[in-house]
Amino acid sequence: MQAAINAASGQLPKNLPSPPTYRKVNPADSPIMILSATSETLPLTTVSDRTDAQLAQQISQIPGVAQVFVGGQQKPSVRIQVDPAKLVAKGLSLEDVRNQIAIATTDSPKGNIDGTRRAYTVYANDQLLEASQWQDVIVAYRNGAPLRIRDIGEAVSGPEDMKTAAWADGKRGVFLVIFKQPGANVIDTVNRIKEKLPRLIAAIPPAIKIKIISDRTITIRAAVDDVQITLMITIMLVVMVIFVFLRSFWATIIPSITVPLALLGACSLIWVFGYSLDNLSLMALTIAVGFVVDDAIVMLENITRYVERGENPVTAAYKGAAEIGFTIVSISISLVAVLIPLLLMGGIIGRLFREFAVTLSMAIFVSLMVSLTLTPMMASRFLRSDHEARAGRFYQWSERLFERLLGAYERGLDLALRHSLITLCVFFGTVALSALLFILIPKGFFPQQDNGFLTAVSEMSQDVSFTEMKRRQEELNAIVQADPAVDSIAMFIGGGGTALNSGRMYVTLKPIGERDANAQQIIARLRPKLAKVEGARLYMQASQDVRLGGRATRTQFEFTLQDANLTELNTWAPKILGEMRSLPELRDVATDQQTEGTTLQLTINRDTAARYGIQPQLIDDTLYDAFGQRQVAQYFTQTNSYHVVLEITPALQGKLDTLDKLYIKSPLTGDEVPLSVICRWNNDPVRPLAIAHQSQFPAVTISFNLAEDVALGQATAAVMRAVSEMGAPPTLSMSFQGTAQAFQQSLGTVPMLILAALVVVYLVLGVLYESYIHPLTILSTLPSAGVGAIAILMIAGFDFSLIALIGVILLIGIVKKNGIMMVDFAIAAEREQHLTPEQSIRQAALLRFRPIMMTTMAALLGGVPLMLGTGTGAEIRQPLGYAMVGGLIVSQALTLFTTPVVYLYLDRFSNTLSRWMEKKPEAEVELEEQEDAAE
Numbered sequence: 001m002q003a004a005i006n007a008a009s010g011q012l013p014k015n016l017p018s019p020p021t022y023r024k025v026n027p028a029d030s031p032i033m034i035l036s037a038t039s040e041t042l043p044l045t046t047v048s049d050r051t052d053a054q055l056a057q058q059i060s061q062i063p064g065v066a067q068v069f070v071g072g073q074q075k076p077s078v079r080i081q082v083d084p085a086k087l088v089a090k091g092l093s094l095e096d097v098r099n100q101i102a103i104a105t106t107d108s109p110k111g112n113i114d115g116t117r118r119a120y121t122v123y124a125n126d127q128l129l130e131a132s133q134w135q136d137v138i139v140a141y142r143n144g145a146p147l148r149i150r151d152i153g154e155a156v157s158g159p160e161d162m163k164t165a166a167w168a169d170g171k172r173g174v175f176l177v178i179f180k181q182p183g184a185n186v187i188d189t190v191n192r193i194k195e196k197l198p199r200l201i202a203a204i205p206p207a208i209k210i211k212i213i214s215d216r217t218i219t220i221r222a223a224v225d226d227v228q229i230t231l232m233i234t235i236m237l238v239v240m241v242i243f244v245f246l247r248s249f250w251a252t253i254i255p256s257i258t259v260p261l262a263l264l265g266a267c268s269l270i271w272v273f274g275y276s277l278d279n280l281s282l283m284a285l286t287i288a289v290g291f292v293v294d295d296a297i298v299m300l301e302n303i304t305r306y307v308e309r310g311e312n313p314v315t316a317a318y319k320g321a322a323e324i325g326f327t328i329v330s331i332s333i334s335l336v337a338v339l340i341p342l343l344l345m346g347g348i349i350g351r352l353f354r355e356f357a358v359t360l361s362m363a364i365f366v367s368l369m370v371s372l373t374l375t376p377m378m379a380s381r382f383l384r385s386d387h388e389a390r391a392g393r394f395y396q397w398s399e400r401l402f403e404r405l406l407g408a409y410e411r412g413l414d415l416a417l418r419h420s421l422i423t424l425c426v427f428f429g430t431v432a433l434s435a436l437l438f439i440l441i442p443k444g445f446f447p448q449q450d451n452g453f454l455t456a457v458s459e460m461s462q463d464v465s466f467t468e469m470k471r472r473q474e475e476l477n478a479i480v481q482a483d484p485a486v487d488s489i490a491m492f493i494g495g496g497g498t499a500l501n502s503g504r505m506y507v508t509l510k511p512i513g514e515r516d517a518n519a520q521q522i523i524a525r526l527r528p529k530l531a532k533v534e535g536a537r538l539y540m541q542a543s544q545d546v547r548l549g550g551r552a553t554r555t556q557f558e559f560t561l562q563d564a565n566l567t568e569l570n571t572w573a574p575k576i577l578g579e580m581r582s583l584p585e586l587r588d589v590a591t592d593q594q595t596e597g598t599t600l601q602l603t604i605n606r607d608t609a610a611r612y613g614i615q616p617q618l619i620d621d622t623l624y625d626a627f628g629q630r631q632v633a634q635y636f637t638q639t640n641s642y643h644v645v646l647e648i649t650p651a652l653q654g655k656l657d658t659l660d661k662l663y664i665k666s667p668l669t670g671d672e673v674p675l676s677v678i679c680r681w682n683n684d685p686v687r688p689l690a691i692a693h694q695s696q697f698p699a700v701t702i703s704f705n706l707a708e709d710v711a712l713g714q715a716t717a718a719v720m721r722a723v724s725e726m727g728a729p730p731t732l733s734m735s736f737q738g739t740a741q742a743f744q745q746s747l748g749t750v751p752m753l754i755l756a757a758l759v760v761v762y763l764v765l766g767v768l769y770e771s772y773i774h775p776l777t778i779l780s781t782l783p784s785a786g787v788g789a790i791a792i793l794m795i796a797g798f799d800f801s802l803i804a805l806i807g808v809i810l811l812i813g814i815v816k817k818n819g820i821m822m823v824d825f826a827i828a829a830e831r832e833q834h835l836t837p838e839q840s841i842r843q844a845a846l847l848r849f850r851p852i853m854m855t856t857m858a859a860l861l862g863g864v865p866l867m868l869g870t871g872t873g874a875e876i877r878q879p880l881g882y883a884m885v886g887g888l889i890v891s892q893a894l895t896l897f898t899t900p901v902v903y904l905y906l907d908r909f910s911n912t913l914s915r916w917m918e919k920k921p922e923a924e925v926e927l928e929e930q931e932d933a934a935e
Helices: 002-011 044-059 084-089 094-104 186-202 216-246 249-256 258-272 279-308 313-338 340-344 347-382 393-418 420-440 466-481 519-530 566-581 606-611 616-627 656-661 712-724 738-769 774-779 782-796 802-832 837-847 849-868 874-934
Strands: 033-038 065-071 076-082 112-114 119-121 138-142 145-148 153-159 165-168 174-180 209-215 453-460 486-493 502-509 536-542 557-562 586-591 601-604 630-636 641-648 663-665 672-674 679-682 697-706 733-737
Touching (some): 033 165, 044 186, 076 084, 084 656, 094 138, 094 663, 165 466, 174 186, 186 209, 209 486, 216 249, 279 874, 313 738, 340 347, 393 420, 393 837, 393 849, 420 782, 466 519, 519 536, 536 586, 557 566, 557 712, 566 586, 566 712, 586 712, 601 616, 616 641, 697 712, 738 802, 774 802, 802 837, 837 849, 837 874
Antiparallel strands (some): 033 174, 076 153, 112 119, 138 145, 165 486, 453 536, 486 502, 586 697, 601 679, 630 641, 663 672
């Protein structure tokens, strides 16, 4: 990057105030902290100078900080304001004044005098640091008398840029917008800033009041705290499930020990891998609570079964562990296998999901080790073989309830086996229904979050003056500030490389418990109020943790038009903008196209100008001196550098007839030539205020928000459908950018990701069981889970986002364990007890009913707190909880009956295939014998 900047430096204008620089920052990212600086007594230039030199520069050096932007910066300067009439009277031009100012102050090295015994460093009063000193600067001599700046105008102290302003909670001031580096930890970075802030504030005048307007970590910490509470609730619910099914203190404690050990072990491995505890990793740990106890439950239930038969606890532990060990390994390995596609995903989405998948895999691995070692050991020491000693009222009541439940299941299972064809049709019906629901459900990217922070861009007419811009911006600010959900506002106009008709606003909302609406509802209710401000629009969007793209747009999602022909681009962009504004799926449709700025077009009469020796460069320089806030000199202090700005009297700068008062000195004759003699002007044409580029070609980006209850997939489809019907020329390329582009790319990968998970699980199970058929029986549990997950998402009003996709992939790992436990015991019964397939699968289903119910309930209740969560950041977790709960409920209701039937049909198919394969070699042998006999 730096090499490219250096290579292009020779082609850049020589009068650039500063060379191009680059920073490692995401322009579309939200700031991590905003600080305001205001004062009741000090001028804004002093407030800005101290804030910039003593706060911004120090904070920018803190590790993790990428950029500190000073909003509404009022950097001090000396402004030389010249009266054109006095210049003409004295026979001077603006260029004469500029040339004298440029050499009137300097800070060049002067060397030192090195004597025989002592050295002297040479200093001089060659710098002018105050406006009062500039009043006496001599710019020329007339009739032997000096002509000073005070004779042709005046020197005043003022801001370097008069066309920038900022407000903090309605008061004029400046504010610091702090962005973090990509990859830096937000909480660590903010903690470092807050740790250093008191010392930095102590170094500035007490009259400057520093206030934290926005702190992004407040909602992040609240979200983390909410996830921790959710985690504790999940642990309690899972422990309750274990106690209800096993009805023993020690039988409950033994698998419960797995939870803290697995979570602590996973946290240790997270630290080793360099990850941090954030929303995704904590969400993975919450989900893991329902997983990690599965292995211990299955192990303990099998040992308990032998203990209840009268076996010695030690003997029962040996027998139970030997019998169920392979099943537990199969469950865990296949569950980790489901996560392999997430681990191998590319791009930023892959980076996000990789942390989730690695955390979950670590927890599963630790729980597997605990279940195969610690659980049998504790069972052999603490389980009691005396059944009657613990048969209290609760035990007897729950045992009768469980026996009734088991009896009802047995009758239902026998009915399903008798009507196996109908049951098989139900299975195929769920396969078709899951595919249909996946097609019908609206597709999304990430759930819309409420982080308590809004960003907004104001836009006025392209011919608006700076004074009018300030008035309208303050009017917009008053409307937003009046909303009861708003806590604080920081806003600025001008500066930052933005067009003069746009401003930016940062809105911090009150904590979610102190307001009556979420971020999207607040934007919706402010929209009609803001629309009443004449000549102004405010585009608002809720800040999101995951925001992709390399540009800051007015609204959340981007659609970019590119064309090498700028005229064609400017013709079609407004048409497409109008069409998109008519779509009911979109809101707040905006564009960065600025092509209607009013202009003052000067036409130079080159022949007349040449007679006076006046070149276009001299005309441009004179106009720049008069109207461009031209920085003509620089002076330095111990903390910063400042500029001397040349301009004409402010009262004349806003009038078109001022051009009639400008004169240019002829290099040939030395006479003052009126600008009106060599130029004509008019203000009829309009010209672009700014031209955006993408990949070196002119581009226009149209951004939009989503209408209520509209998914991103529906919006992008509506845009592409509308644009395709307009018949745009083929040279106009159109594409979504940023988050919308990442969503479109993910649409094609979602089915492949689910398919990859199924293939990986099938291969792993095929290796474990050395069979092509049994993995199909196990995977037959999945369609019903898909039906339940997608159906509950549609009922609850969610789209199928990437978070919901994680839920579906996790369901693949969870529900297949039902099939594994049934198939594993059925195979063992056929092999060891010589039962028929019908008898073996029936016995396996009844024997494994209790552990299947326990593990499913544990996983289901692990998702309930995520589903019902309402705290900060709950929006990102809810789809995962809904998908898991809905999928587990439907899967549990159907697979207990469909899996045995599928097992029997696949067993018959396998036997038929085996007999056919056996007959084929026999037929080939008989054919060879017949051929030999014929010979």
